[in-house]
Amino acid sequence: MRINEHTAVSTTKVLLVPYSAHHVPKYHEWMKDPEIQELTASEPLSVEEEYAMQRSWRTDPDKLTFIICRPAPDHRLGSSAIRDRALDIQSMIGDVNLFLSTAEDEDEASSQVVGELELMIAERGEHRKGYGRGALLAFLAYIVKHESDMLQEFQAGQDSGAGSQFDHFAVKIGQTNHGSIALFESLGFSKTSVEPSYFGEYELRVSRDVVAALVTSIGSSTVSLDGYVEVEYLCHAGNADT
Numbered sequence: 150m151r152i153n154e155h156t157a158v159s160t161t162k163v164l165l166v167p168y169s170a171h172h173v174p175k176y177h178e179w180m181k182d183p184e185i186q187e188l189t190a191s192e193p194l195s196v197e198e199e200y201a202m203q204r205s206w207r208t209d210p211d212k213l214t215f216i217i218c219r220p221a222p223d224h225r226l227g228s229s230a231i232r233d234r235a236l237d238i239q240s241m242i243g244d245v246n247l248f249l250s251t252a253e254d255e256d257e258a259s260s261q262v263v264g265e266l267e268l269m270i271a272e273r274g275e276h277r278k279g280y281g282r283g284a285l286l287a288f289l290a291y292i293v294k295h296e297s298d299m300l301q302e303f304q305a306g307q308d309s310g311a312g313s314q315f316d317h318f319a320v321k322i323g324q325t326n327h328g329s330i331a332l333f334e335s336l337g338f339s340k341t342s343v344e345p346s347y348f349g350e351y352e353l354r355v356s357r358d359v360v361a362a363l364v365t366s367i368g369s370s371t372v373s374l375d376g377y378v379e380v381e382y383l384c385h386a387g388n389a390d391t
Contacts, residue, residue, distance in 0.1 A: 150213045152298055157231050157382040158215065158291050161375045162283030164231075165215035165291070166382055168206050168244065171234055172216050173199050175241055179271040188323060189269060190348075210306035211250065213292075213299065217243040217270065217284045230381040237384050242280060243270040245288045249303045252316070261316035262300060264292070268320075268329070282332055286374050289318075289336075290364045315357040321350045337363055 158165040168176075177199045179185055186193060194202065206214045218240035221231070231237065246267040251260035266288075270281050292299065292315075300313060320338065322329045324345040330353070334340075337360070338353035345351050367374060 150210060150299065150302055151208065152295060152302055153213065153215065153291070154207065155382050157380050158287050158377065159221050159380055160283060160287050160377050161220060163280055163287055164218040164221050164240065165245070165284065165287055166218055166231065166237060166384070168203055168214045168216050169384060170200065170203060171238060171384065172241060173203050175238055176203075176216075176244070182271075185269070185271060188326060189267070206246075210302045211248060213247040213249075215245050215284075215288060215291075216241055217245055217280060219275075219280075230383045232383050234384040242272040242275045243268070243284070245269075245284050247288070247292065249299075251307065260312060262303070262312045262314070264315050264318045266318055266320045268332075277328075281329070282335075283374075285332070285336065286364075286367070287377060289360055290374060290377055291379075293361050293364045315360075317354050317356050318360060319352055319354045321346075321352050324349050324351060 153167050156167065173196070177194070177196050180189075180191060180199070181193060185191070206212050218237065219242060244267075248265040248267075250263050250265070252263055266285075268281055268285055270276055270284075296314060300315075318338075320333055322333070330340075330351060333353050333355075336355070338355045341352045341354055364374075
């Protein structure tokens with residue numbers, strides 16, 4: 150998606166920045182890890198394919214992504230723009246993604262919009278430090294805040310009409326990834342079945358209204374969202390991103 154091309158999200162816990170070309174070499178190294186490949190159900194790509202994938206994430210109207218970074222030294226950046234590309238790369242620890250799709254609603258003229266989430270903390274030394282929760286909360290807050298503009302961009306690439314709001318959000322998690330399952334359940338997601346799928350995954354879902362209420366209720370009191378501010382992101386200015 151283009152919507153977040155020049156926007157970073159800063160909180161006391163994490164800094165989310167748009168996935169840009171200069172992130173690709175480090176991201177490519179992450180994805181060589183067999184454990185990460187298994188957890189993300191991903192096949193290894195060449196570095197050229199990884200650059201093509203980054204461009205797809207930037208331009209496709211059904212995909213939204215941020216790179217997760219350690220928090221900015223001064224998370225309350227105010228009107229300051231993020232320009233330090235070297236620090237940006239050094240601080241990378243994972244990514245958080247949203248795939249948008251439609252599902253037909255038999256009772257409505259338009260299709261339901263579904264958002265499928267993915268979350269990865271790739272740096273092993275940064276596990277169990279609250280970065281995943283902080284990134285997910287900040288990402289959901291961004292989605293709720295920009296829902297209308299996101300869906301306008303998504304609808305422009307659709308042949309049929311889509312709803313003006315998300316219907317629900319979903320995530321698929323491997324049955325042995327107990328930490329991720331617990332994280333999403335703590336934020337209101339519920340398993341859609343007692344048993345995992347044929348592929349050994351649980352699907353968890355939460356309604357759009359529950360997410361909106363969650364963001365509203367915790368925004369001022371949860372450390373993971375403390376200091377939420379959107380700032381201009383200029384690290385990819387002048388590079389190959391288009």
